[in-house]
Amino acid sequence: MDYTLEEKEAFMREALKEAEIALEHDEIPIGCVIVKDGKIIGRGHNAREELQRAVMHAEIMAIENANLSEESWRLLDCTLFVTIEPCVMCSGAIGLARIPNVVYGAKNQKFGAAGSLYDILTDERLNHRVDVETGILESDCAGIMQDFFRNRRKK
């Protein structure tokens, strides 16, 4: 993936906008965009509460939208930007969609499957391997989560 740091931060800011949408629905604020040739082809945010769908994580919504706009299940030459490390399900879906590059903001020590609990995206036993980069706008991506859980504890 040949995006400059500035470009990566700009795409991660778009993923953060999606996280803000989740926040408006009092939802764990995680957002995602999928980029191809410098253009966003899919956006998604966590919508478990809004849609009452157990699997509607940000990455799943963004993959569904990108599949629709590409009219293809294969998302070759794409980069997925997500604010928080993908979970087991989403890491599996990233492989199924053949997405070659993933950039995430902050780690998820409890549920992360892209380096924390598991490392599904780079597991050599699986036939699809992904280039993973972390730490883009990390403090913003982690901060919105920390604020959400802090406020929720107060309620």
Ligand SMILES: [Zn+2]
């Ligand atoms: Zn997930």
